[in-house]
Amino acid sequence: MQLDKAQIVSFYAETEFKDAKNFPYGFKRSGEFTQQQAELLLHHGLAYHALHTGERSPVTAEESRFLEFCHGLRDTETSHERTWQRYLALCNKRAHRPAVSLSSAARESAQHSQDADWDNL
Template identity: 45%
Template sequence: MFQVAFLTESSFSDHENYPDGFYKGDAFTAEEAALLEKHGHAYCAFATGIRQPVVLLEREFVDFCKGDKQPSNIHERTWLRYVSKAAVL
């Protein structure tokens, strides 16, 4: 059975830091903004340890969040950019 990484049931937003959304301004590319909206809840849950990884891509993301590896894919680079700009976690 095929498993998809970073599944969530709702869109992610950060009204405190990005009241107009991730697409407004020049903080994120369109691809990064789309990834944050689609997977941001999962990224946050993995980064804080609330959610445990299931597939390899998620396990690698958790390793990145723990500081065990450098960002090596678009999910990790997007989350790094977000937490760096929003000063969260």
């Protein structure tokens, strides 16, 4: 079945986009995105990702412009581009978190205080 131009929709994806690694409770509940951004990611995130990684070729002029944005050839202009830019920035920020968590630091601090108590005996 061939679609005519009127039936082609930019950023179409058959399934919802979810990123359980970076946003385990979803985009809306993360507190990092506006409601509109969360909706755009949910419904179009797979298309954004496929275009960004080259798994998909653009089918509309809007998708071609999005791809130019992904390659750094132009600045963000649309809500799709701003949303994807925010998503990538947050994923990169999360990837560069320090390896030490508060719980391990607290355990280490508790261990040092126990060692000091034994030394004082």
